[in-house]
Amino acid sequence: MGTTTLLGCCSFSWRCNQKIIASDGHGNWISRTRACCSDENICDGVLKRRTALVSGVSLISSAVLGFSGGAGQGLAAVKQGLLAGRVPGLSEPDEQGWRTYRRPDEKSGGHGVGWSPIIPYSFSVPPQWEEVPVSIADLGGTEIDLRFANSKQGRLFVIVAPVLRFADNLGDDAKLELIGPPDKVISAFGPEVIGENVEGKVLSMDVAQHSGRTYYQFELEPPHVIITATAAGNRLYLFSVTANGLQWKRNYKDLKKIADSFRVV
Numbered sequence: 719m720g721t722t723t724l725l726g727c728c729s730f731s732w733r734c735n736q737k738i739i740a741s742d743g744h745g746n747w748i749s750r751t752r753a754c755c756s757d758e759n760i761c762d763g764v765l766k767r768r769t770a771l772v773s774g775v776s777l778i779s780s781a782v783l784g785f786s787g788g789a790g791q792g793l794a795a796v797k798q799g800l801l802a803g804r805v806p807g808l809s810e811p812d813e814q815g816w817r818t819y820r821r822p823d824e825k826s827g828g829h830g831v832g833w834s835p836i837i838p839y840s841f842s843v844p845p846q847w848e849e850v851p852v853s854i855a856d857l858g859g860t861e862i863d864l865r866f867a868n869s870k871q872g873r874l875f876v877i878v879a880p881v882l883r884f885a886d887n888l889g890d891d892a893k894l895e896l897i898g899p900p901d902k903v904i905s906a907f908g909p910e911v912i913g914e915n916v917e918g919k920v921l922s923m924d925v926a927q928h929s930g931r932t933y934y935q936f937e938l939e940p941p942h943v944i945i946t947a948t949a950a951g952n953r954l955y956l957f958s959v960t961a962n963g964l965q966w967k968r969n970y971k972d973l974k975k976i977a978d979s980f981r982v983v
Contacts, residue, residue, distance in 0.1 A: 807840075808849070815845035820983065821864070836863065836878055837950045841957065842979040844871070844972050861910075871969045872961030874976060877910060879954045892949040894932040900925060903947055904936045911945055911958045912938065928981060935977065942966040944977040955982055 807820040821838040847868045852875075867873035881892045884906060888896055897903060900923040908916035916938060924935045934947045943960040957980040959973050966973065 807838075811845065816842050817845075817847075818842045818979075819849075819864075819866070836953065837982055839876065839955060839957075839980065839982045841874075841976060841981070843874075843976055844868070847871070870965070872959065872965050872973055874957070874959045877954075877956040877958070879907075879910070879956070881949060881952050881954050884954070888949075888952070890952045892952055892954070894934060894947065894949040894954075897949060897954065900934045900936070903934055904945070907947065907954070907956055908936070908938070908945065911956060912941055912943060931982060933980075944974065946977050946980045948980075948982055950982040 807822045807825075809818045809820070811817050818840055819842075820840040821836065823835070823838060825836075843866055847866050850865045850867045850873075852862050852865050861877050861879045862875050863878045864876045865873065866875075881888045881897065884897060894903070898906070904916055904920055904923065908920075912919075919938045919940065920936055921939055922935075922937045926933045926935065931948055931950065936945045936947075937943075938945065941960060942963065942965075943958055946957040948955050957977065959977045961969065961973060
């Protein structure tokens with residue numbers, strides 16, 4: 719009886735061939751090559767499926783990378799998606815060039831499982847103020863939710879801290895008055911903003927009501943900083959506007975306007 723040995727098959731070629739060495743039963747070996755698929759339509763079908771698969775992957779890649787529908791439009795869409803995580807809540811400028819930032823509802827951030835979403839806040843900034851990256855090495859650490867700055871005028875940041883760090887009986891709708899009076903709040907939270915004890919540095923303390931919510935505002939020196947505090951949900955908000963001495967002297971009016979514009983919405 720004859721025997722047949724398969725020496726190999728080229729499995730990813732345009733035509734798959736097998737080299738066969740067969741015995742005719744009389745000690746003679748015959749070498750020949752045959753196609754893996756004898757039916758040409760089957761081979762073509764395999765090839766077409768492979769081509770379709772490659773084309774599909776290419777199409778998906780193009781869509782993800784932004785090349786479908788025109789390279790410019792696609793890349794713009796990707797760029798917009800990245801920018802949306804940075805300054806999605808900044809409005810168009812008003813007649814004076816000031817813009818309003820509102821924390822978008824869909825922005826990520828929080829303090830882990832069990833915490834409600836951060837209630838949005840808003841504030842206004844003059845022309846040329848832009849969002850800057852937040853670093854966990856900053857004062858306030860991971861609780862800094864946002865930073866803005868202008869190299870010639872000053873900078874600001876927002877700290878959003880869980881109220882459970884300071885009291886365990888405030889519930890999920892904390893009131894600033896329940897956390898404490900202004901002097902207690904600035905003594906407890908001021909060091910988180912300036913990195914040192916605030917004793918002897920507080921120039922003024924003011925209390926205001928806006929839409930039924932209480933706000934405390936403190937001006938400190940040194941360093942030059944205005945801190946606006948309020949509470950909402952189960953979090954305390956600290957809005958800090960600061961600058962060096964020269965910036966403070968030249969831009970105090972605008973810096974105070976920024977501080978006064980802060981609201982939890």
